[in-house]
Amino acid sequence: METVLVTGGAGFIGSHLVERLVAEGFAVRVLDDLSSGRVEHLAAVRGRIEFLEGDIRDGDDVRRAVAGCTRVFHLAAVVSVQKTVEDPLGSAAVNEMGSLSLLEAARAAGVRRVVFASSSAVYGDDPRLPKREDHAVRPRSPYAVQKLAAEHYLSVYEGLFGLSTASLRFFNVFGPRQDPSSPYSGVISIFLTRALADEAPLIYGDGGQTRDFIYVADVVEALLRASRSTEVGVFNVGTGREVDILTLWREIAALTGCGRSPRHLPPRPGDIRRSVAAIDEAAGRLGFVPQVPFEEGLSRTLAWYRRAPAGS
Numbered sequence: 001m002e003t004v005l006v007t008g009g010a011g012f013i014g015s016h017l018v019e020r021l022v023a024e025g026f027a028v029r030v031l032d033d034l035s036s037g038r039v040e041h042l043a044a045v046r047g048r049i050e051f052l053e054g055d056i057r058d059g060d061d062v063r064r065a066v067a068g069c070t071r072v073f074h075l076a077a078v079v080s081v082q083k084t085v086e087d088p089l090g091s092a093a094v095n096e097m098g099s100l101s102l103l104e105a106a107r108a109a110g111v112r113r114v115v116f117a118s119s120s121a122v123y124g125d126d127p128r129l130p131k132r133e134d135h136a137v138r139p140r141s142p143y144a145v146q147k148l149a150a151e152h153y154l155s156v157y158e159g160l161f162g163l164s165t166a167s168l169r170f171f172n173v174f175g176p177r178q179d180p181s182s183p184y185s186g187v188i189s190i191f192l193t194r195a196l197a198d199e200a201p202l203i204y205g206d207g208g209q210t211r212d213f214i215y216v217a218d219v220v221e222a223l224l225r226a227s228r229s230t231e232v233g234v235f236n237v238g239t240g241r242e243v244d245i246l247t248l249w250r251e252i253a254a255l256t257g258c259g260r261s262p263r264h265l266p267p268r269p270g271d272i273r274r275s276v277a278a279i280d281e282a283a284g285r286l287g288f289v290p291q292v293p294f295e296e297g298l299s300r301t302l303a304w305y306r307r308a309p310a311g312s
């Protein structure tokens with residue numbers, strides 16, 4: 001049985017990936033410090049995975065985690081853009097140095113393939129749409145700089161040491177288990193939670209900002225395909241469909257029966273106006289085409305939020 005490592009496997013996306021890998025017959029090891037993840041997210045596979053509570057900043061933890069693994073999915077990160085603004089050094093220690101430490105351990109352990117969870121944030125405010133992998137990157141936050149630095153380290157390890165790597169630039173991921181408790185978490189988790197509590201959503205600016213929302217099961221599929229492929233480089237993981245925030249609220253209001261009108265707040269400095277992925281690289285080179293329509297993803301997510309009390 002092939003052993004694979006998922007860093008950040010107790011998180012929102014990581015726990016869905018772990019469930020899928022177990023279903024596919026892999027022996028799965030998780031390295032997570034539970035700073036934003038929760039062991040409860042892994043309840044469905046408890047007893048069938050190896051869970052290491054540890055830190056990607058700790059060389060010993062990382063070496064222990066990669067030992068005997070053929071493939072690594074690297075998702076552990078400080079994921080809040082705001083936290084990286086408040087603590088650029090602490091977050092760089094995780095997002096940048098932690099990634100480097102993982103690559104170093106992977107190389108030494110003879111890992112075959114590393115797939116990294118990067119972000120569309122690396123594109124920053126480049127106005128060209130859709131965002132293509134060969135567009136210039138204009139990171140506008142420590143988070144984006146740190147993701148970009150890790151992408152570069154992956155490609156350097158490929159060139160220098162022959163470690164096969166791919167970086168997936170996730171657009172806006174949504175689905176069950178996304179934590180709505182921070183104002184910087186996914187807008188869909190926040191809107192759904194407010195709609196279910198019959199509260200008006202808070203919208204920064206006019207609500208004309210657009211995002212490319214991709215359902216978590218599709219992101220898991222992209223991760224799997226990237227790990228099986230030998231294609232190297234960076235790949236967008238989005239749907240190619242642009243949805244504005246007001247339309248998103250209208251859909252959620254209709255699904256939940258919430259009659260509240262949005263409350264508008266001043267625009268957030270640095271907020272990207274429009275974002276949508278070009279998805280032909282991932283389709284052509286990884287064979288990845290998203291399968292879950294936006295409305296279907298919303299319904300599945302809503303069903304989960306109805307069952308789970310907010311924050312659980």
Ligand SMILES: NC(=O)c1ccc[n+]([C@@H]2O[C@H](COP(=O)([O-])OP(=O)(O)OC[C@H]3O[C@@H](n4cnc5c(N)ncnc54)[C@H](O)[C@@H]3O)[C@@H](O)[C@H]2O)c1
Nearest residue numbers: 008010011012013033034035036037055056076077170173
């Ligand atoms: N959710 C999105 O829309 C989105 C978009 C782009 C990129 N990403 C990236 O995808 C990955 C997963 O994000 P998520 O949304 O599931 O967030 P998440 O916070 O649920 O998952 C991150 C996981 O990493 C763990 N972690 C954090 N620091 C760690 C450390 N020092 N050592 C070990 N584990 C640590 C956390 O406990 C958590 O379980 C992240 O790398 C994130 O940057 C997410």
